Amino acid sequence: MGKVNVLLKRSYVCTISVIAITAVLTLGITVFSHGVLLDEEDVHIFKGIYSLYGISVIPLLFAIIGGFGVWKEKKWALIVFAVGMILGCLFFIVLEISLPFAYQQMELMVKNKYLSLLPLSNLSESELSELDYTQSEFHCCGLTSLEDWENDIPESCQCDMDSSDECVDTYGSMRNDSGLNFSNVKPIRIYAKPCLPVLIQLGMSHVSIFIGITLAKTLLWLLSVGLCVAVLCQLNKKVDTPNVVYSREAKAGSYDILNDAQEPSLKTE
Structure with a gap:
């Protein structure tokens, strides 16, 4: 088994640490949002929250496995990390490709959501307060x-x-x-x-931010996969062992002096 370069190992550990910290922060925000929106009856909101649980917990587990693999130099753990992260990157790439095509449909969903609030005289106190803030802030x-x-x-x-x-x-x-x-x-x-165009624009800006965050996360995961593969290559590298060469002097060793001292005594006898 080869020896992993110290700089490469530290780079890999720093990268998976960033992944783990990001996953922990996402998990904390998800738990907080779940508690705040617990009384909501919108099914789509809870589908998004459950998706965030998966997006935060799964990479956290893989980061722990990857950290264990580089610490103990376990190849199976590094392979599990690399395969899991590659699958995650493929998922995010497909998601990023499909989001622009679903942009118009999402815009229509946001529009229908706000139009369902009409007439505005039937809004709740919290909805009225939110709309009042929007009107005074954006002059609509x-x-x-x-x-x-x-x-x-x-x-x-x-x-x-x-x-x-x-x-x-x-x-x-x-x-x-x-x-x-x-x-x-x-x-x-x-x-x-x-105010409807303003509200739609605000809602879609959140989608754009999500796309940017997803792209940054994908690049970070690809970097971790590259570093993990480099660590595996160094672990699989065979260590060169010196060739054993026959030498008469090495075989004789230090006892040649004793042999030379005994030969004259034998001849005199």
């Missing part, structure tokens, strides 16, 4: 138009006096931050831009 009103509020327009839709955004004048009741409605005698200026 309603999902498709201000009519989505059915004459119960929140104060977050109101344009500032010095706002450079496109605004429209409207009459009707308006809801302030305390939830009370009041009627307006004079027209009020409301943001003309709907």
Whole structure:
């Protein structure tokens, strides 16, 4: 069995340590998200959470096996790590190829999710608070138009006096931050831009971030596979042993002096 280069071994250990730390962080975030979303009834959310459990636990196990293999110089453990990581890389490559094709379908799903909230007057307190924040932050009103509020327009839709955004004048009741409605005698200026395109863009930006993270993780896993294969090659390398050469002097050893001393005495006798 060959000897593994120290620099190569340290590079491999650092790489699988990063994989293990990333897996632990992902597992912690997944457990926290599972606890927060425990009361949700959306099946798709829990499918994503269960997928995150697999994405975090499986590489953590392989990283432990790979660390054991390089520590004890066990070839079977390194082979298991390499095969598992190669399969994981293939899975992520297929996922990255398929995601751009499913981009439009995912965009349609996000759109239908928000349109299912109409009319906005039936939203819960948490949903109203989230939409109010979106309207005030991105200077928009309603999902498709201000009519989505059915004459119960929140104060977050109101344009500032010095706002450079496109605004429209409207009459009707308006809801302030305390939830009370009041009627307006004079027209009020409301943001003309709907919030649905903004919400769709935000939702799809999360998909783009996921694609970037997946690509970075794939490259890291490919690096670990390359280092693991290099370690295996050095372990499989045969150590050169010196050839044994016959030598008369080596066979005679240190006893030649005694033999030379005894030969004259034998001749005199």
